[in-house]
Amino acid sequence: MQDFIGLSNKKILLIDDEREILDLLETVLTKEGFKEIYKARTGRKGIRLCREINPDIIVLDIMLPDIDGYEVCRRLREISFVPIIFLSAKTDNTDKLLGLGIGGDDYVTKPFSPKEVAYRLKARFRREEYAKSIRSMRDKIELGDIKIDKKRMEVKKNGQPVELTVIEYRLLLYLAENPNRILSKKRIYQQVWQDEFLGNDNVIMVHISHLREKIEDDPGNPRYIKTVKGLGYKIVVESE
DSSP states (O other): OTTTTGGGOOEEEEEEEEEEHHHHHHHHHHTTTTOOEEEESHHHHHHHHHHHHSSEEEEEEEOOSSHHHHHHHHHHTTTOOEEEEEEEEEOHHHHHHHHHHHTEEEEEESOHHHHHHHHHHHHHHHHHHHHHHHHHHEEEEEEETTEETTTEEEEEETTTOOOOOOHHHHHHHHHTTSSTTOOOOHHHHHHHHHHSSSHHHHHHHHHHHHHHHHOOSSSSSSSSSSEEOOOOEEEOOOOO
């Protein structure tokens, strides 16, 4: 089976007092591609395992011999934000709302199909991977041969680091986040310098000039940072 979202690296913690259910879930999850599966038959052991292994997701039964699943969830939320899927024979909506209200992320009623649990786990991991990829895309901006990594605050041209001052970086980033838009000098100054614009044209011009020297192949005939006479500046991004 294709491990399309790294299932074999995901740590699954199962907490249920019924050995048969634990073994059945383990068997099905293993067939579905999960490799790191941990089991606990009491709430206290489940909490201890959570501290030790830092799981990626927890499947938690509500009816446990020592402390119930609700209390386990409350205690887990003091140490972790790991997703928790409740298992319960209780079908009343009040019980479901209680479980979700104290920090649970999903609720499966018994009797259940072990494959359903496996698919719910997969669906959650898929959503997490998608959200991660979206965040990663937002953290990176590409302008031809120029790459901006917002998370690391790094700029590279043709794969080589470009050394920028803080103001130069903020100036480039602001322009890059507004591609093909004409930005007035007033707006640029307010956003980049975080100060009132008092006609500080020369300050902006000097920094634009320095920035062009660092990122343009021909600063005198810039490809990216264009001057729009009488209006301001814009960064040009050509559509492919």
